[in-house]
Amino acid sequence: MRDHFEIRDHAAAGRIGRLEVPRAGVTVETPALLPVVNPNVLTIEPRRIREEFGAEMLITNSYIIRSTDRIRDRVLEEGLHEFLGFDGAIMTDSGSFQLAEYGDIDVTTAEILEFQRRIGSDVATPVDVPTPPDADRDRAERDLETTRTALADAEAADTGRMLVNAPVQGSTYPELREAAGRHAAGTDLDVFPVGAMVPLLNSYRYADVIEAVTAAKRGLDPDCPVHLFGAGHPMMLALAVAMGCDLFDSAAYALMARDGRYLTVSGTDHLAEMEYFPCSCPVCVDHTPAELREGDDDEAERLLAEHNLHVTFEEIRRIKGAIRSGTLLELVDRRARGHPAMLDGLRTLLDRTDRLEAADPVSKDAFFYTSHESARRPEVRRHHDRLARLETPPKLLVTESKPPSNHEYDAVWRVKPPFGPFPRALSETYPLTAETPDRTDAAAQTAAAEGVRRLAETSPDSAITLGHAGWVPEALDVVPDRVDVEDLRDLGR
Numbered sequence: 376m377r378d379h380f381e382i383r384d385h386a387a388a389g390r391i392g393r394l395e396v397p398r399a400g401v402t403v404e405t406p407a408l409l410p411v412v413n414p415n416v417l418t419i420e421p422r423r424i425r426e427e428f429g430a431e432m433l434i435t436n437s438y439i440i441r442s443t444d445r446i447r448d449r450v451l452e453e454g455l456h457e458f459l460g461f462d463g464a465i466m467t468d469s470g471s472f473q474l475a476e477y478g479d480i481d482v483t484t485a486e487i488l489e490f491q492r493r494i495g496s497d498v499a500t501p502v503d504v505p506t507p508p509d510a511d512r513d514r515a516e517r518d519l520e521t522t523r524t525a526l527a528d529a530e531a532a533d534t535g536r537m538l539v540n541a542p543v544q545g546s547t548y549p550e551l552r553e554a555a556g557r558h559a560a561g562t563d564l565d566v567f568p569v570g571a572m573v574p575l576l577n578s579y580r581y582a583d584v585i586e587a588v589t590a591a592k593r594g595l596d597p598d599c600p601v602h603l604f605g606a607g608h609p610m611m612l613a614l615a616v617a618m619g620c621d622l623f624d625s626a627a628y629a630l631m632a633r634d635g636r637y638l639t640v641s642g643t644d645h646l647a648e649m650e651y652f653p654c655s656c657p658v659c660v661d662h663t664p665a666e667l668r669e670g671d672d673d674e675a676e677r678l679l680a681e682h683n684l685h686v687t688f689e690e691i692r693r694i695k696g697a698i699r700s701g702t703l704l705e706l707v708d709r710r711a712r713g714h715p716a717m718l719d720g721l722r723t724l725l726d727r728t729d730r731l732e733a734a735d736p737v738s739k740d741a742f743f744y745t746s747h748e749s750a751r752r753p754e755v756r757r758h759h760d761r762l763a764r765l766e767t768p769p770k771l772l773v774t775e776s777k778p779p780s781n782h783e784y785d786a787v788w789r790v791k792p793p794f795g796p797f798p799r800a801l802s803e804t805y806p807l808t809a810e811t812p813d814r815t816d817a818a819a820q821t822a823a824a825e826g827v828r829r830l831a832e833t834s835p836d837s838a839i840t841l842g843h844a845g846w847v848p849e850a851l852d853v854v855p856d857r858v859d860v861e862d863l864r865d866l867g868r
């Protein structure tokens with residue numbers, strides 16, 4: 376059991392949790408979004424970030440503070456909370472990002488941790504090495520060795536009540552990510568960021584993001600709080616939560632605003648091309664795109680940043696609600712319709728369905744079939760696994776129609792795409808209460824046919840007949856020859 380993290384609720388691999396931050400004297404509810412605050416440029420005052428946007432935690436960069444004469448002494452004297460005017464929890468980064476960008480920094484883990492402690496950071500970061508995606512394997516392994524040393528230095532440092540991050544690196548090598556996760560979980564450090572994601576996120580390589588995160592999580596323990604370093608675009612937060620990430624940091628809200636970009640849950644729009652604001656945040660209610668374009672540039676940037684932050688926090692709240700009602704995968708499915716890269720992300724997530732299954736609780740709101748990806752959800756596989764445990768009579772009809780009024784079967788079960796067959800008595804149990812469209816698609820029919828195949832395999836002594844309402848040939852190909860197949864439309868039912 377991790378001392379500072381408690382998981383309260385689950386959906387898919389996503390969870391609602393509570394991260395206790397002892398030095399700040401607060402408990403932060405996760406999934407949490409940490410706005411990135413540049414200590415040199417306060418686009419939005421941190422006090423407002425807390426009061427108007429509800430941020431419980433933010434992240435800033437101790438390396439920038441340490442290297443900027445103008446602010447270093449002030450921060451050392453006043454403390455970080457006073458300097459920023461923020462009384463929530465503050466996480467600080469170490470300069471690793473600068474290391475990745477510029478190849479060199481002039482600080483060790485011991486020095487920067489000591490500095491973070493002195494300025495009053497609540498969650499500190501050692502100097503990990505963010506190996507870029509697609510680096511060669513030798514380099515990824517060498518960098519990982521350096522990161523391991525940084526974690527050891529962090530364990531040895533006097534950090535008091537400050538929590539400490541244990542970043543997980545390993546570039547695009549799943550085995551290295553997994554090994555790094557296992558090593559990090561074995562330290563006595565507290566929070567587990569998956570690092571070097573920024574290049575993947577910036578180029579919308581969500582399938583690779585999922586591979587890296589799921590590999591890291593195989594090595595980490597399920598109760599480790601996981602931070603997706605550099606992820607804060609509202610479009611991908613539901614997907615990231617569904618794979619088990621708990622903390623996010625958004626620099627996007629401010630960086631994008633600088634370039635005149637307007638974030639939405641399905642992508643990024645350009646202020647220059649917008650005629651209407653589709654959002655109901657205070658900024659969008661009070662202004663039109665034309666007003667922002669024609670007004671003062673700095674003011675427009677700040678207002679855009681505010682909108683960007685509003686939509687991001689709104690999405691975090693929506694995600695938490697979806698976890699509570701057990702509809703997170705439906706939300707991810709909706710988000711996947713917004714951008715093709717997100718669809719790749721969802722498909723990769725569903726390839727990992729066995730991992731999702733381990734964490735997904737069984738009973739919740741109705742399962743909604745909203746796209747052919749729904750046919751690959753863990754509930755469908757779980758139902759197929761359950762078929763093996765059901766008793767079947769010698770002569771069994773499984774059918775999409777109502778039971779025929781007179782028949783010579785020992786039992787008549789329902790067939791419901793995408794699940795396949797089940798005894799009528801289970802009709803009112805999750806997930807068979809699913810809301811599905813009347814016009815089923817090939818993916819749902821094929822998944823249902825898979826259920827029929829599983830039943831036929833695990834009940835070799837039963838004679839099984841399938842009644843289907845015009846399934847596509849690919850679905851019928853899945854049904855074994857020993858099952859009698861009747862097209863209900865031919866029977867006039």
Ligand code: GUN
Pocket residue numbers: 468469470471472500501503504505542569570571572573604605
């Ligand atoms: N910020 C974004 N990515 C990273 C990372 O990999 N390591 C650290 N320390 N900070 C980051």
Ligand code: ZN
Pocket residue numbers: 652654655656657658659660682683685686
């Ligand atoms: Zn808005």
